[in-house]
Amino acid sequence: MSLKLLGLCGSLRQDSFNRKLMSEAGRIWGNEDFSTASLDLPLYNGDAERADGIPQSVQTLARQIAEAHAVVIATPEYNQSISGVLKNGLDWISRVEGAPWRGKPVAIMSAAAGRAGGARAQYALRLCLNPFRPHLLPGPEVMVAAASQEFDDDGNLTGALYVKLLGELMDDLKAAART
Numbered sequence: 001m002s003l004k005l006l007g008l009c010g011s012l013r014q015d016s017f018n019r020k021l022m023s024e025a026g027r028i029w030g031n032e033d034f035s036t037a038s039l040d041l042p043l044y045n046g047d048a049e050r051a052d053g054i055p056q057s058v059q060t061l062a063r064q065i066a067e068a069h070a071v072v073i074a075t076p077e078y079n080q081s082i083s084g085v086l087k088n089g090l091d092w093i094s095r096v097e098g099a100p101w102r103g104k105p106v107a108i109m110s111a112a113a114g115r116a117g118g119a120r121a122q123y124a125l126r127l128c129l130n131p132f133r134p135h136l137l138p139g140p141e142v143m144v145a146a147a148s149q150e151f152d153d154d155g156n157l158t159g160a161l162y163v164k165l166l167g168e169l170m171d172d173l174k175a176a177a178r179t
Contacts, residue, residue, distance in 0.1 A: 008086070017148070069105070076110065082128065111144035
């Protein structure tokens, strides 16, 4: 059986290091079974939800999460936490019927300019995901520090340690998706 991986990137920028990292995870998983979802959603507003319901883009995202066998999230670190884009997406998903995250194997990773590689964002993301009750993989932690030096011109991850850790994380995610 072919396992489907869904990628979410907490940065909307097409050339972001987290998007590159997410793409590397998809390449390791197997590109033919990897797709990405958009977090380019309207800002959550309870009044708008009451008046217009859940936007189609949010319903699509929830369906993509539910249909995937596993999810990988690449989160940038903005002001010692996750991006507003990622938090907004999680807030919207909390409003949909069903529980698309429940029991879903999820791996998180980050790439950042600083020496901690997005560690605080990963910790914050774990807190934000806990109410959804996914199967959050504990590691290995992939936190790419000084990200501008860790990708080549084609967007490939170059640091041997990071490549090794990402490979292990994706192997663990596949194993969790099979169970």
